[in-house]
Amino acid sequence: MSAFGTVFMPEMAISWFDGSTWSEHEMVSSNSIQLHPGAHVLHYSSTCFEGLKAFRHQDGSIKIFRMDKNLARFAQSARLLDLPAIDQEATAQMITSxxxxxxxEVPAPPGSMYIRPTHFGTEPAIGKAAVPSMTSVQYILLSPVGDYFAGGDTCLRVLVDEKGMRCAPHNGMIKSGGNYASALRPIMDARAKYKADQVLFCPGGDVQETGAANFLLIDGDEIITKDLDESFLHGVTRDSILTLARDMGLKVSERALTVEELMERAAKPGCEAALSGTAAVLTPVGTLIHNDKEFKVGSGAVGNTTVMLRKALNDIQWGNSEDKHGWLTDVTAK
Incomplete structure (x- = not known):
């Protein structure tokens, strides 16, 4: 099985903004893109993207999960980066077509078609460090992916970092490559020193998010996660999981969570922690590493609530349960 996101469909939809209007999108080869070496994105990181999935249902239909939510965040990222505004309706058409x-080529469950809309500044101007790009491009990459848990449901080891930040706080809501680059070195250091899978960034003791996913603490019938502000990414999967948790009668507390409270609760029997994201939906966290010491989350094993919430979301995505919230967009094959 190829690594997640390394196999691509041979063509992609693309549209260019010339400073005043977007071109009609067209399907082109996805193995290259022509770009000036002075393009704004290469020097000043004027780029944002999204990640969402399409699923094949038993009746043969294809459904895209929460495209409207991802498009709204895509438009928000472009706006916060001062990139040319995207036309959400046109981008939706690019995705569905x-x-x-x-x-x-859309795999049957538990596989899916991963969708990566991408938008970046193309203006060839290396003197515009403090000025946005007037031109840009957006395209839609498709990548068929298999079962994220094909190798078994393994609990993650997560380093609790009270000093570092994933990214600049005012950029946290932007889904931009620069934010992932900012978190990469701390993650690699944690991997080398502690064999950690991820870093949970908690600047000043405030529990925020990991380098690539939102963080949820599950204590009995209560889910605790940071309340939304501009310092971290507002995950679509996070929102979906919290919605389903409320539907199930669980208490959802979106509020500040300190490292002290996290460590105290995590040590309790039955406590669970998980990371939410498009790729894995909910991935269990079994060990927290803090001040050079390791601590189990609950029993250190996969928790029942984590599995229950992930299954509930997968069942909607795969067409095994009713889509009560209108999250699925039907795609008609061409």
């Missing part, structure tokens, strides 16, 4: 074009 791309998925329809490759409908036969």
């Amino acid at each position: 791309s998925v329809a074009h490759f409908a036969d």
Whole structure:
């Protein structure tokens, strides 16, 4: 099985902004893109992207999960980066037509078609460090992916870092490559020193998010996660999981969570922790590493609530349960 996100469909939808209007999108080869070496993105990181999935249902239909929510965040990222504004309706058409074009390639559950809309500044101007790009491009990459848990449901080891930040706090809501680059070195250091899978950034003792996912603490019938502000990414999977948790009668507390409270609660029997994101939905955390010491979260094993919430979301995505919230967009194959 190829690594997640390394296999791509041979064509992609693309549209260019020339400073005043977006071009009609067209399907082109996805193995290259022509770009000036002075392009704004290469020097000043004027780039944002999204990640969402399309699923094949038993009746053969193809459904995209929460496209409207991802498009709204995509538009928000572009706005906060001062990139040219995207036309959400046109981008939606690019996504649906791309998925329809490759409908036969959408894997059956537990696989899916991963969708990566990308937008970046193309203006060739290396003197614009403090000025936005006037031109840009957006395209839709498609990547068929398999079962994230094919190798078994393994609990993660997470380093609790009270000193570092994932990214600049005012950029936290932007889904931009620069924010992931900012977190990469701390993650690699944690991997080398502690064999950690991820870093949970908690500047000043405030529990925020990991380098690539939101963090949820599950204590009995209560889910605790940081309340939304501009310092961290507002995950679509996070929102979906919290919505389903409320539907199930669980208490959802979106509020400040200190490292002290986290460590105290995590030590309790039955406590669970998980990371939420598009790729894995909910991935259990079994060990927290803090001040050079290791601590089990609850029993250190996969928790029942984590599994229950992940299954509830997967069942909607895969068409095994009712889509009560209108999260699925139907795609007609071409």
